Amino acid sequence: MAGQTPEPPPADQRPGSAEPPPTDRRPRSGRQADERERDDQPAGEHEHIGPVSIERHVKADGRALILYTRDAPPAT
Amino acid sequence: VTELRFEELRGEEVVYAIHRQDRTFLPARDHCPLDPTRPGGAETEIPFPQFEIAVFDNRFPAFEAPDGAAEVVVYTEDHDGSFSTLAPERADALMWVWRHRYLELGAREDIDYVYIFENRGVEVGVTLHHPHGQIYGYPFVPPVAHRELAADERLGGCAPCALLERELRDELRVVHQNDSVVVHVPYAARWAYEAHVVMREHRTSLRECEPHELSALARALQALTRGYDALFQRPFPYVMAMHQAPTTAGPPQGHLHVEFYPPLRTAEKLKYLAGSEQGAGTFISDTLPEESAAKLREAIQRAA
Numbered sequence: 001m002a003g004q005t006p007e008p009p010p011a012d013q014r015p016g017s018a019e020p021p022p023t024d025r026r027p028r029s030g031r032q033a034d035e036r037e038r039d040d041q042p043a044g045e046h047e048h049i050g051p052v053s054i055e056r057h058v059k060a061d062g063r064a065l066i067l068y069t070r071d072a073p074p075a076t
Numbered sequence: 077v078t079e080l081r082f083e084e085l086r087g088e089e090v091v092y093a094i095h096r097q098d099r100t101f102l103p104a105r106d107h108c109p110l111d112p113t114r115p116g117g118a119e120t121e122i123p124f125p126q127f128e129i130a131v132f133d134n135r136f137p138a139f140e141a142p143d144g145a146a147e148v149v150v151y152t153e154d155h156d157g158s159f160s161t162l163a164p165e166r167a168d169a170l171m172w173v174w175r176h177r178y179l180e181l182g183a184r185e186d187i188d189y190v191y192i193f194e195n196r197g198v199e200v201g202v203t204l205h206h207p208h209g210q211i212y213g214y215p216f217v218p219p220v221a222h223r224e225l226a227a228d229e230r231l232g233g234c235a236p237c238a239l240l241e242r243e244l245r246d247e248l249r250v251v252h253q254n255d256s257v258v259v260h261v262p263y264a265a266r267w268a269y270e271a272h273v274v275m276r277e278h279r280t281s282l283r284e285c286e287p288h289e290l291s292a293l294a295r296a297l298q299a300l301t302r303g304y305d306a307l308f309q310r311p312f313p314y315v316m317a318m319h320q321a322p323t324t325a326g327p328p329q330g331h332l333h334v335e336f337y338p339p340l341r342t343a344e345k346l347k348y349l350a351g352s353e354q355g356a357g358t359f360i361s362d363t364l365p366e367e368s369a370a371k372l373r374e375a376i377q378r379a380a
Contacts, residue, residue: 050172050287052129059123063133068176070128070169 078139080215088219091138099136101203105155110206112153127153128166129173131211138212142186145213149173149192150206157207158311159194160301167294174318175282175290177211182323187213189221189322197313199339199346209316217322224319225329236331239263240274248366251373252299256292259300259376261369266359268341269307269368271300273334280321280328297334303376304336308343 047054057065079092100109109121122130130150137146151162151170162170174192181190194209195202227235243250243260251271252259259273273296279285285293297316304312315337321328341347341363352360 049176050290052169052172052176054176059121059132063135065122065130065132067122067124067127068129068131068169068173070165 078137078143080143089216093136093138096136096138099203102198103204108155108204108206110148110150110204110208111155121148122150122153129169131173131177134210139214141184144187144215145181145184145211147177147181147211147213149177149209149211151209152207155206158196158301158305159207159209159316160298160305162207162298164294164298167298168291171282171285171290171294174211175285178282178320178323181211181213184213186215188324189214189217190320191218192318192320194314194316196316197311197339199313200315202313217324220317221319221322221330225322228329234278234331236274236333237278240276249369251303251369252296252376254292254295256289257296259296261365261372263365265365265368266361267337267339267347268361268363269304269336269338269372270365271336271372273297273300273336275332279332280330281332282320284328285332293334299376299380300336302379303372304338306379307372307375308340310343312338313340314338 047056051071052068053071055067055069057067059065077095080089081092082088083090103109107118111120111122112126113120113123115125121132121135127150129152131147132150133140134146134148138144139146149170151157151159152166159167178190178192181187191212191214192209193212224235231238239262240258240260242263244258246263249261249263250258251261256276257273258276259271262270262272273293275285275289275293277289279289282290301312301314304314317335317337318332319330319335320332321330339346347361352358
């Protein structure tokens with residue numbers, strides 16, 4: 001991101017978007033993505049993580065909204 | 077649009093998010109944007125009449141795709157609650173929500189560090205009273221995370237593991253513990269009632285925690301925050317900061333722990349970051365961690 005070039009970016013360009021990555025920003029191997037696939041199995045519209053169900057929405061202005069609901073305890 | 081500028085003298089990024097100047101500021105009780113949307117009422121950030129836990133993209137983000145993320149985590153639809161007053165099962169669920177956000181945001185190419193935090197109280201700049209926290213997905217590894225990783229190198233292994241061993245040996249600053257989590261005032265606490273909530277086992281992030289450890293973490297966090305409220309018999313302001321492994325490639329580094337920075341040094345007096353803290357980077361404290369720990373331990377026991 002920033003920090004590599006002292007010159008301001010062109011006015012029509014998002015700040016920092018064309019700058020080279022800093023030296024401490026390591027390339028990714030997809031590790032986290034792999035873990036996500038293993039841990040958090042999407043099942044169509046009914047995603048689940050641990051004891052919590054996940055319901056995804058998109059707000060009217062395009063922002064994401066996620067509702068999390070704890071599963072009801074099993075009936076005894 | 078957010079702009080990053082690198083401050084060369086301190087070697088750190090500064091984030092310019094000038095659109096945040098106009099963000100909602102302490103709205104009236106009946107105009108809370110984090111309440112559920114009541115039938116016939118104005119639409120809030122959560123357009124549903126009820127919910128348990130909600131996460132949404134911040135309307136006034138410090139970071140946003142494709143250069144990071146800023147999310148709001150609403151703990152409950154109860155406007156007058158707090159993290160400390162959540163039912164235990166809700167606090168448990170929140171741990172899973174945080175874990176899910178860490179995984180999902182951490183999987184993104186544009187996010188190098190997932191930072192879960194809560195600002196509580198106007199003393200630390202809260203603009204909405206409804207119980208909530210935030211998550212920033214930084215497009216870089218921020219300085220505090222860098223310093224903690226540098227401490228690992230300096231101490232020749234996991235620094236939080238080594239420090240926890242010392243705290244358990246000394247016992248003086250431990251204020252609460254359970255099977256999986258230890259809460260202590262750190263040996264070199266900067267804030268009068270600073271506390272660290274540390275996993276006993278080496279877990280780099282919530283992802284590595286077993287379900288019982290997530291529950292234990294929730295219990296410990298609630299014990300501490302209830303103790304804080306009991307300490308001076310008033311809602312206790314704090315900044316809560318969850319430190320986890322950066323989400324860059326490679327083996328995960330770090331040790332999951334949650335740090336609390338309360339600005340109160342007495343029931344009425346605030347600690348300010350002034351000349352020494354801001355200009356020299358050196359905290360001057362007028363309380364001893366061991367004495368604060370004794371008071372906080374007693375408050376936690378009283379609130380249990």
